[in-house]
Amino acid sequence: MSEIKGVDVNIMGRDFTVSCTDEERPGLLNAVNFLDKKMRDIRDSGKVIGVERIAIMTALNLSYELLNSKSGDVNIGDIKRRISMMQDQIDQACELK
Template sequence: MSDVKGVEVNIMGREFTIACPPDERESLLNAVGYLDKKMCDIRDAGKVVGVERIAMMAALNLAHELLSTRSGGVDVGGMKGKIARMQSLVDTAIAEQNKLF
């Protein structure tokens, strides 16, 4: 079982403690920063009032971004796999090249 710890985060000036495994902490903090920026941008635009409404608009915007990315034919998981395979090929080629010297 992983060692889950509470991570203190701040979203729109509000403090939250979120349970998170240590190896996912950086990813969580990146997500929090992205969400905080989206919510602050919506708040600062002045067209939406209230934290719940701002959160709902941010959620809708993020869902739209995700679905747009998916429908655009971009498969992030697939791309990561391709990059890993390419890296492996590069590593193999470099190792073979180093044997020649």
């Protein structure tokens, strides 16, 4: 079992330290990237203002998607493919910097 360590992450320009093991780190970083993108999408839509409101709307949207996936209304394979494509786009964007 790995030791729990603090991992520094950035979501919408705000820094956080999250505890996880080395095994959990890749999944955590994927989740951070996914959450950051979702929150930025909501912010960029211009319909929601304020980080707290953006976070709540993102949580609501993700909760809705999760609950629908449990009822079979969402294709998990499609979601995994979309997340993978987003991760590739993020990786490419980071390489350009």
